Amino acid sequence: GENVEQHPSTLSVQEGDSAVIKCTYSDSASNYFPWYKQELGKRPQLIIDIRSNVGEKKDQQIAVTLNKTAKHFSLHITETQPEDSAVYFCAAALRDNFNKFYFGSGTKLNVKP
Amino acid sequence: GAVVSQHPSRVICKSGTSVKIECRSLDFQATTMFWYRQFPKKSLMLMATSNEGSKATYEQGVEKDKFLINHASLTLSTLTVTSAHPEDSSFYICSARDPSSSYNEQFFGPGTRLTVL
Numbered sequence A: 001g002e003n004v005e006q007h008p009s010t011l012s013v014q015e016g017d018s019a020v021i022k023c024t025y026s027d028s029a030s031n032y033f034p035w036y037k038q039e040l041g042k043r044p045q046l047i048i049d050i051r052s053n054v055g056e057k058k059d060q061q062i063a064v065t066l067n068k069t070a071k072h073f074s075l076h077i078t079e080t081q082p083e084d085s086a087v088y089f090c091a092a093a094l095r096d097n098f099n100k101f102y103f104g105s106g107t108k109l110n111v112k113p
Numbered sequence B: 001g002a003v004v005s006q007h008p009s010r011v012i013c014k015s016g017t018s019v020k021i022e023c024r025s026l027d028f029q030a031t032t033m034f035w036y037r038q039f040p041k042k043s044l045m046l047m048a049t050s051n052e053g054s055k056a057t058y059e060q061g062v063e064k065d066k067f068l069i070n071h072a073s074l075t076l077s078t079l080t081v082t083s084a085h086p087e088d089s090s091f092y093i094c095s096a097r098d099p100s101s102s103y104n105e106q107f108f109g110p111g112t113r114l115t116v117l
Helices: none
Strands: A004-007 A010-014 A019-025 A032-038 A045-051 A056-059 A062-067 A072-077 A086-093 A101-103 A107-112 B004-007 B010-013 B019-025 B032-038 B044-051 B067-073 B076-081 B090-097 B106-108 B112-116
Touching (some): A004 A086, A019 A086, A019 A107, A045 A056, A045 A062, A072 A086, B019 B032, B019 B090, B032 B067, B032 B076, B076 B090
Parallel strands (some): A010 A107
Antiparallel strands (some): A019 A072, A032 A045, A056 A062, A086 A101, B004 B019, B032 B044, B032 B090, B067 B076, B090 B106, B090 B112
16 A cells, blocks of 8 residues: 655744655555644644646645655745644545545644744 | 534543444535544554445454444444454544545544543
8 A cells, every 4th residue: 555754753943944844655656645734632634735747836835846756745834933833744645546545654843933 | 615523522431332433524425534543643544434325445454343434424424443442542533525625635523532441
C-alpha cells in the first residue's frame, strides 16, 4: 500500500517567517495530495490540495508544490502568524481507490510571536 | 463546507464491553465514509472504508471482527469496538466524501475519545 513520510515532525519559526513541510510518497499511482491542519482538540480541516496534473498551487499565504518524478510534495507557508500554530498533515490518495487517504506522520508547527 | 458529526464525543467503558460510535453526514449523502484511529501526537491511521449497502473494506492489520462497521444509510456509518480492551483506547475519527464537492475532499467528524478501563 501507499507509504507517506513527512518531515520535520516539529518546526518552530518566528512570526513573519516562512515554514516548509515536506512529504514523500511511495505509490506512483497516487494522484491527489491534500494538506490538513489540525488544531488541538479539533478535527482536521483541509487547507489546500493539489492534483497530479499540476506542479504548483497557491492560495494566499500557502502554496503547495508537487514533483511527480521524485514523488514528493511540499507545503509552504509564508508570513506565518501565531494562529498558524497547529499540526499539519499531508496525505496521498488514489482517485480510483475509493479516494482512500494515507496520511503522513504530521508536523507540529509553532509560530512564536 | 459539508458537516460531519460523531457521537459520542467521549466514552469510558469497562474492559470486555462493546462500544458503538456513530458518524453522520448532516447536509449531504455520503456513499463512502472512512474510519481513522489517532494515537496521541500521532498521525491518522486509516482503519477501514465504509461503503453504503456493502461490506466495509479493512486496511491490513485491522481486525474486522474487532472493529465492526455498518453503513446502513447514506448519512450514517457506525463503528463498534467489540470486547474492548485498554489497548483499544484511542481517538477515533470518521470522515466522509461529499460526491458533489470538489474532487476528493474528505470532511472529518470531531472525533470520539475512547477510554477502556
